[in-house]
Amino acid sequence: VDRVLAGRIDDRFATVHLGGLNLDPREARAVRRVKILGCGTSYHAGLIGAQMIEELARIPADAEPASEFRYRNPVVDPDTLYIAVSQSGETYDALAAVQELKRKGARVLGVINVVGSAIAREADGGVYVHAGPEVCVVSTKCFTNTVVAFGLLALHLGRIRDLSVKDGKRIIEGLRKLPGQIAEIMESEPEIKKLAQEYADAQSMLFIGRVRGYPVALEASLKLKEVSYIHAEAYPASELKHGPLALIEPAMPTVAIVPDDDLLEKNRAALEEIKARSGRILAVAHQEQEKADRTIIVPKNEDELDPILMGIPLQLLAYHTALALGRDIDKPRNLAKSVTV
Ligand code: F1P
Numbered sequence: 001v002d003r004v005l006a007g008r009i010d011d012r013f014a015t016v017h018l019g020g021l022n023l024d025p026r027e028a029r030a031v032r033r034v035k036i037l038g039c040g041t042s043y044h045a046g047l048i049g050a051q052m053i054e055e056l057a058r059i060p061a062d063a064e065p066a067s068e069f070r071y072r073n074p075v076v077d078p079d080t081l082y083i084a085v086s087q088s089g090e091t092y093d094a095l096a097a098v099q100e101l102k103r104k105g106a107r108v109l110g111v112i113n114v115v116g117s118a119i120a121r122e123a124d125g126g127v128y129v130h131a132g133p134e135v136c137v138v139s140t141k142c143f144t145n146t147v148v149a150f151g152l153l154a155l156h157l158g159r160i161r162d163l164s165v166k167d168g169k170r171i172i173e174g175l176r177k178l179p180g181q182i183a184e185i186m187e188s189e190p191e192i193k194k195l196a197q198e199y200a201d202a203q204s205m206l207f208i209g210r211v212r213g214y215p216v217a218l219e220a221s222l223k224l225k226e227v228s229y230i231h232a233e234a235y236p237a238s239e240l241k242h243g244p245l246a247l248i249e250p251a252m253p254t255v256a257i258v259p260d261d262d263l264l265e266k267n268r269a270a271l272e273e274i275k276a277r278s279g280r281i282l283a284v285a286h287q288e289q290e291k292a293d294r295t296i297i298v299p300k301n302e303d304e305l306d307p308i309l310m311g312i313p314l315q316l317l318a319y320h321t322a323l324a325l326g327r328d329i330d331k332p333r334n335l336a337k338s339v340t341v
Contacts, residue, residue: 004130008152009175015168016156018127018152018153020126021126021127021156023109031059032079033059034050034059035061035064035080036061036083036085037083037084038063039086041139041219042143043085044215044222045111045143045146047063048150049085049146051304053153053157056154056157056167057158058161059157066094066097069097070096076105082108083111084111087113087139088114088117089112089119090118098123099122108123109123110125110127112127113128113130113145129145129149131146136330138226138227138335140315143219143311151304155171177299181298181299185299188313189320196317196323199321200325202252203230205233205253206235206244207221207224207234207254208235208237210238212304213257214236217234217235217255219314220255220257220311224321227319227332229325230325248277248279249278250280253279253280253281255282261303268289271289282294282295284314285298296313
């Protein structure tokens with residue numbers, strides 16, 4: 001995270017510098033919509049990025065799996081800024097989506113880890129996330145850095161559009177706190193290891209989160225699936241009552257993302273619904289949750305940056321669950337470093 005922030009924040013003016021972006025202020029002001037494309041973890045980071053761009057730059061934004069986008073003959077709109085996200089920069093579905101967009105005359109930026117990779121070469125500009133090599137096949141630190149890069153990008157776009165000047169300082173101070181707060185979370189690893197051992201007997205797990213918490217739930221469930229092979233499903237907390245509550249029973253624990261923001265009471269109500277059906281709950285929150293059986297407490301940052309911190313203990317949870325089950329974490333079955341088909 002230090003690396004993705006390095007040199008990009010100006011002390012005096014709290015301005016964000018994104019040198020390789022290749023998007024001049026006139027072009028940035030003309031953007032009417034942002035569409036983010038990526039696969040797996042990169043798609044989930046893009047979902048958080050889209051929310052940040054809406055919140056901090058007030059530009060309508062959404063994310064879609066690149067693998068779906070490339071097959072559905074999408075409308076390519078000249079006023080939309082397309083952003084491709086990829087750790088490896090080589091994932092074929094993401095590359096194919098970028099090539100299709102470029103063929104149709106779209107402007108495409110990349111939020112990429114590997115410098116000089118195929119998608120980085122194909123894109124018109126973008127941001128490198130400097131997460132270093134992902135030693136394991138699954139993307140972890142790159143997820144974190146990608147979301148931080150989106151925070152910088154959202155601020156940059158907001159500034160160019162003369163917005164979020166006050167928010168800018170607040171968010172920049174929040175970004176600066178991240179490395180220390182991440183170190184704090186890493187100190188709770190022994191506690192998370194114990195929790196992983198406690199929950200490793202689950203056949204299936206439900207992950208829930210609302211708005212900012214939903215992409216975190218998606219990513220945490222993907223991490224668990226990828227490395228531990230436990231079935232895990234993510235749902236927006238607001239959708240619980242539209243079906244998934246039927247699944248709640250003691251054999252299927254729920255991991256709930258419960259940040260201290262303006263949705264706290266709504267999220268607590270969801271915990272009550274689960275408890276009323278004898279569901280076991282592991283909460284990731286900023287304070288102890290009374291309805292949860294266990295709570296992992298993470299440090300509070302600015303609301304918009306909470307997803308960055310809340311994902312990390314759940315990466316650790318997936319890792320220690322996989323270890324407890326004797327899985328080969330560095331070589332998860334059926335997963336390739338950069339998916340080529
Ligand atoms: C995309 C991705 C990863 C996943 C696995 C397979 O990779 O879906 O998110 O963990 O490695 O590929 P990338 O485009 O971000 O390199």
